[in-house]
Amino acid sequence: MATATDKPRGAQTHPDIRSYGEVNEDIIRMLDRPGKWWWILLGMSIAGIGLLAFSWGNQIINGIGVSGLNTPVGWGAYITTFVFWVGIAHSGTLISAVLFLFRARWRQSIYRAAEAMTVFAVMTAGLYPLIHLGRVWHAYWLFPYPNQRLLWPNFASPLVWDVFAVTTYFTVSSLFFLLGLIPDIAAARDQAKQGTLRHRLYKSISFGWRGTDRQWHHFGKAYLYLAALATPLVLSVHSVVSWDFAMSIVPGWTTTIFAPYFVAGAIFSGIAMVITILVPIRKIFGLEKYLTTKHFDAMAKLCLVTGLVVFYAYLTEFFMAWYSGKPSERAVFWNRAFGHYWWATWIMLTCNGIIPIMLWFKRVRYSIPALFVITLFINIGMWFERYVIIVTSLSHEYIPFAWNVYRPSATEMGIVIGTFGWFFFWMLLFIRLLPPVAIAEIKEVLPPPFRPKKKEVAR
Amino acid sequence: MSAAKAATSTREGLLASYEYLDSTVDTITELREKGFEEITAFAPFPEHHIEHALGYNHSPVRLFTLVGGLTGAAAGFAFTVFTSMDWPLVTGGKPIVAIPAYVIPAFEMTILFGALATVIGVLYNMRVPDLKGDVVYDPEFSAGRFGVYVTAPPDQMGTVRKILETHEPILIQDDPKGRSHG
Numbered sequence: 047m048a049t050a051t052d053k054p055r056g057a058q059t060h061p062d063i064r065s066y067g068e069v070n071e072d073i074i075r076m077l078d079r080p081g082k083w084w085w086i087l088l089g090m091s092i093a094g095i096g097l098l099a100f101s102w103g104n105q106i107i108n109g110i111g112v113s114g115l116n117t118p119v120g121w122g123a124y125i126t127t128f129v130f131w132v133g134i135a136h137s138g139t140l141i142s143a144v145l146f147l148f149r150a151r152w153r154q155s156i157y158r159a160a161e162a163m164t165v166f167a168v169m170t171a172g173l174y175p176l177i178h179l180g181r182v183w184h185a186y187w188l189f190p191y192p193n194q195r196l197l198w199p200n201f202a203s204p205l206v207w208d209v210f211a212v213t214t215y216f217t218v219s220s221l222f223f224l225l226g227l228i229p230d231i232a233a234a235r236d237q238a239k240q241g242t243l244r245h246r247l248y249k250s251i252s253f254g255w256r257g258t259d260r261q262w263h264h265f266g267k268a269y270l271y272l273a274a275l276a277t278p279l280v281l282s283v284h285s286v287v288s289w290d291f292a293m294s295i296v297p298g299w300t301t302t303i304f305a306p307y308f309v310a311g312a313i314f315s316g317i318a319m320v321i322t323i324l325v326p327i328r329k330i331f332g333l334e335k336y337l338t339t340k341h342f343d344a345m346a347k348l349c350l351v352t353g354l355v356v357f358y359a360y361l362t363e364f365f366m367a368w369y370s371g372k373p374s375e376r377a378v379f380w381n382r383a384f385g386h387y388w389w390a391t392w393i394m395l396t397c398n399g400i401i402p403i404m405l406w407f408k409r410v411r412y413s414i415p416a417l418f419v420i421t422l423f424i425n426i427g428m429w430f431e432r433y434v435i436i437v438t439s440l441s442h443e444y445i446p447f448a449w450n451v452y453r454p455s456a457t458e459m460g461i462v463i464g465t466f467g468w469f470f471f472w473m474l475l476f477i478r479l480l481p482p483v484a485i486a487e488i489k490e491v492l493p494p495p496f497r498p499k500k501k502e503v504a505r
Numbered sequence: 506m507s508a509a510k511a512a513t514s515t516r517e518g519l520l521a522s523y524e525y526l527d528s529t530v531d532t533i534t535e536l537r538e539k540g541f542e543e544i545t546a547f548a549p550f551p552e553h554h555i556e557h558a559l560g561y562n563h564s565p566v567r568l569f570t571l572v573g574g575l576t577g578a579a580a581g582f583a584f585t586v587f588t589s590m591d592w593p594l595v596t597g598g599k600p601i602v603a604i605p606a607y608v609i610p611a612f613e614m615t616i617l618f619g620a621l622a623t624v625i626g627v628l629y630n631m632r633v634p635d636l637k638g639d640v641v642y643d644p645e646f647s648a649g650r651f652g653v654y655v656t657a658p659p660d661q662m663g664t665v666r667k668i669l670e671t672h673e674p675i676l677i678q679d680d681p682k683g684r685s686h687g
Binding site: 066067070198200201206207210211214217218228229233249253257261262265266268272275276278282486487496 | 525527528544545546547548551555556561563564589594597603612613614616617620623630633636637640642645646647648649673
């Protein structure tokens with residue numbers, strides 16, 4: 047291993063890393079010894095997938111009637127959870143692409159895990175249109191290919207836009223993720239013993255990467271262009287998801303604030319999820335050198351900013367409902383806060399508006415356990431935000447005769463909980479099989495090794 | 506660098522490993538000053554000083570991105586417009602061809618095609634996947650070392666070795682076949 051100097055080098059971001067070789071050792075070691083906790087969590091995830099399969103199977107065999115969905119609430123826990131997972135995905139792209147363009151150096155340690163989270167969260171969200179269809183064997187009808195099958199897709203419909211947005215998002219974020227992995231898989235390949243299954247696997251998926259000047263040159267440029275493409279994409283995806291609601295005339299939905307409100311909410315919930323996931327990873331794998339409290343501080347600040355935008359949007363919604371003078375809007379928002387679903391609304395306001403106030407304090411931002419607890423609350427709050435938006439509006443539209451109360455059935459709850467198992471199953475496999483911290487990019491922010499006497503050579 | 510392929514049989518190669526970035530850059534600069542252009546540098550991470558020393562400028566990948574994006578935009582509009590005109594059914598009192606609404610599918614397809622073309626472009630330009638076993642490489646290059654690989658006609662190998670040695674290499678490996686490189 048190349049040890050550059052005897053003295054500790056290291057940048058502001060990673061003061062305890064001494065050499066390039068050390069990065070390889072530390073990160074690739076994570077792939078060798080998963081430890082007890084990994085197996086326990088994997089077991090729980092597989093149990094979750096079992097619950098998902100059982101509940102979804104029940105719905106497929108007995109029909110969509112086993113869910114609590116009925117007129118007027120045709121969108122319930124399924125669409126809530128769809129929006130929740132699409133939102134979770136967003137912070138991964140924000141960290142990997144937007145912060146890359148802004149040259150935020152603290153992103154280096156967290157972006158690989160965040161990007162993986164994006165891919166797996168979109169995979170999880172992608173299950174929900176299928177689940178919500180009821181007759182899942184007709185899923186291919188969703189795809190807006192031209193008129194051969196007499197489907198006549200309506201391209202002015204936000205639901206069709208959503209198909210474009212989510213499939214594009216899944217494809218592009220996967221490509222971005224996989225391209226970024228190639229050099230690190232090559233590093234894992236070089237560390238693995240020749241002839242083992244592991245070596246052969248990494249050899250085949252590192253595509254013969256050697257880190258030549260030519261490879262790095264094109265790689266760096268392509269990475270930049272993909273980041274530049276992913277940045278407007280991530281803003282468009284949750285805007286389109288919000289237009290699924292905002293383009294309708296349902297009271298509580300039909301508002302122009304939805305796109306920025308949803309994008310901010312998506313990043314807020316996503317950053318919270320990144321923190322929730324990274325805290326145990328850091329603990330289990332001993333990554334304190336790579337994920338310092340400074341990284342968590344930066345993420346908490348991002349969480350705070352987007353949380354403020356979200357809270358401001360909540361208040362604006364209530365204010366505009368009153369200020370518009372529209373009886374239907376006023377009734378819906380009154381019903382939200384004090385009607386049948388008051389508890390969901392107050393969970394949302396408490397978890398997303400009140401609890402994040404603690405992030406103003408530096409001591410809280412530097413305390414890992416505090417952040418873990420706060421972000422758990424934010425995750426819960428952001429699920430309820432979507433629940434509140436969807437269910438309270440649909441259950442209380444214009445005609446009092448059509449008002450009704452929706453309650454998720456056991457099958458729906460089973461599916462919602464089960465998809466968490468599905469998501470964490472992929473996350474756990476990823477941590478075990480692929481380098482979960484970006485090896486090459488960490489090295490980029492470390493000061494390069496210079497010959498001891500010629501330190502004036504510039505960087 | 507593809508010229509090296511033609512001359513494979515008459516060239517030999519040397520692979521030097523360096524610990525320091527400045528020695529690597531100085532080696533490359535000196536080699537190029539003395540007229541050796543068949544150089545491959547190895548690094549554990551993208552290092553623009555090395556790219557600069559080798560005289561890299563723009564990457565043709567950007568052309569792939571541009572063409573892909575424009576194709577996507579055109580395809581997106583063509584797809585939505587022609588599908589609608591094929592069955593001209595008025596929905597919601599909106600025009601048959603509602604361009605503002607079609608901007609969204611067209612935008613998503615711009616991004617999708619742009620990204621796909623970028624990935625194709627980068628793989629093509631990097632000459633990856635490349636799963637030949639017989640390549641010049643040292644596993645240390647993905648850990649922490651920098652590498653410089655040069656090929657030259659056999660009678661000039663002495664000069665090359667001398668240049669490589671002046672910049673304190675950790676290791677110099679012979680490559681008598683002067684294999685083609687990437």
